[in-house]
Amino acid sequence: MVMDMNSNRKAVFLDMDGTLFSHTTGSIPDSALYAVKKARDNGILLFGCTGRNTQELEGLGIDLDLMDGWITLNGAYCFNEQGIIHSDPIWKEDMELIVAEVKKDPFPILFSAKDRMFINMYDAHVEKEMEKIHSAYPPICSIDDALAEPIYQMCPYVDENRWKALLKHLHVQAVQWTYLVWDVNSETCTKANGIQAVCDYYGIRKENTYGFGDAHNDIPMMHATGIGVCMGNGADETKQAADYITGHIDENGLYDAFVHFGLTGEEKI
Incomplete structure (x- = not known):
C-alpha cells in the first residue's frame, strides 16, 4: 500500500541512542521533545530510526506515539499505526x-x-x-x-x-x-532500506528528508536522506559523512538543528 500524499511534505528520520535519547540523563532532553512535537504540529512527518525494538523503547520510557512511525531493528521491522510498512527477518x-x-x-x-x-x-x-x-x-x-x-x-x-x-x-x-x-x-537489512520503504509508502521525495544520527551505523541513514545531520557528540567518521553538524545532545543540539532547518516553524529562542 502506498499512501496518496503530497510529495512536497517533509520527513525527519531520528536515531534514538545518542541522538534523541540521552544516556547521560537516561531520558529525552526537554528541548528535543519540544522540537519533535512542534515539528509534527508544523506538518513534518517524524520517524524513529533505531536498532532497538518496541519493547526496549517502551522500557526506556519512550512513547511510541511520539512519532508518526518507526523503523526498528536497524530497518528490519518498519511500521506505523496502520500496520507493517516493511519487514526483513533473518532467513x-x-x-x-x-x-x-x-x-x-x-x-x-x-x-x-x-x-x-x-x-x-x-x-x-x-x-x-x-x-x-x-x-x-x-x-x-x-x-x-x-x-x-x-x-x-x-x-x-x-x-x-x-x-x-x-x-x-x-x-x-x-x-x-x-x-x-x-x-x-x-544481509539486505539497513536503516537506509527502511527509510526508502517508508518514503515509498508515504510518497516522500528524498530531497525532502532529513536523517539525524551520531554513530557509525547511522551513516547509511544519512546517505539515504536529503540532508544528513550529525549530533555534536557523534563519532568523527559520522560527522565527516554529515551535511550539517549540530550541538551536543545534552546542549539542545537536536532543537537547534530543527530550528536551523525550519522544521518547527519558529525562530530560535
Missing part, C-alpha cells in the same frame, strides 16, 4: 544453523522478534553491556524459541574469531559495537 536457514552451533558449544545470543526480546543464557559480558545501554534484562528462553517466530535481529556475545568463522556460512550482515557484541540482521 530461517540461518537461524537453524545458529541454533545448531549454540547447542553444540553454547554462547549468549540476544534475540529480537518484532515486539519482544529473549536470551538463551547470561554471563558477565552480557550484564556489563546491558547496563551500558540502559536496557532491561530480557527473559531467558530455550534456544529453540529462536525458530518459533521470525527473528529480525540478534546480538551474539562471542569471541570475534569464532563469530567471523560462523559468518562465512550465513546470509547476514554484522556490525560490531564492542569487541564481544554484534548487531546481526539479514
